[in-house]
Amino acid sequence: GNIQVGLFVGSLRKESFNKKIANYLISIAPKGYEYQLIEIGQLPFYNEDLEGDKLPAVYKEFRATIEALDAFIFVTPEYNRSVPAVLKNAIDVASRPYGKAKWNKKPAAVISSSIGAIGGFGANHHLRQSLVFVDVPTMAQPEAYIGHVAKLFDEQGKLINEDTAKFLEDYLAAFSTWVERFVKK
Ligand code: FNR
Secondary structure, eight states, X not given: OOEEEEEEESOOSTTOHHHHHHHHHHHTXXXXXXXXXXXXXXXXXXXXXXXXXXXXXXXXXXXXHHHHOSEEEEEEOOBTTBOOHHHHXXXXXXXXXXXXXSSTTOOEEEEEEOSSSSTTHHHHHHXXXXXXXXXXXXXXXXXXXXXXXXXXXXXXXXXXXXXXXXXXXXXXXXXXXXXXXXXXX
């Protein structure tokens, strides 16, 4: 079957540039892969008191979703030089209960973007810090820090920058090579 890749976007807003990048990636998913956007905005803040009888259905569903995926792509903005809380929360939710983390050993990539020049570098690397702990082997190269993201899309949300399109295509080719080191299907 196809290799199942979940895409996580660290922004909830409708017109999110990061969501536009994720949707573009989905539109160019390599052959043999199924890319899908995974919702994270429905998850209540992680609270260990909810484990057990009171476990929210959305936690259960989310953990099952993560378990069924083979690989992950995180596409995130930077909030105050770090990872948006909603994305950190999603990682936390599927990292518990202790010993039953769903992220384990599945390959990933991190793409950050920003309306500014630095391209979300701080968020990109803070996210990698958490991914080390949940044992997610994250592609080192190529790195993806997409700056001035607002200039890359038209009013309809279409990617209009050819260099970025080529970069993302090459990025996914490298990611497939990375994934196939871990996933045999
Ligand atoms: C930002 N933004 C931002 N940009 C940046 O480059 N570094 C930063 O530390 C921050 N901090 C920050 C905090 C908060 C709370 C918000 C809402 C925004 C700006 C950010 O790059 C911009 O809003 C992007 O458009 C957010 O990504 P989406 O929502 O378009 O995907």
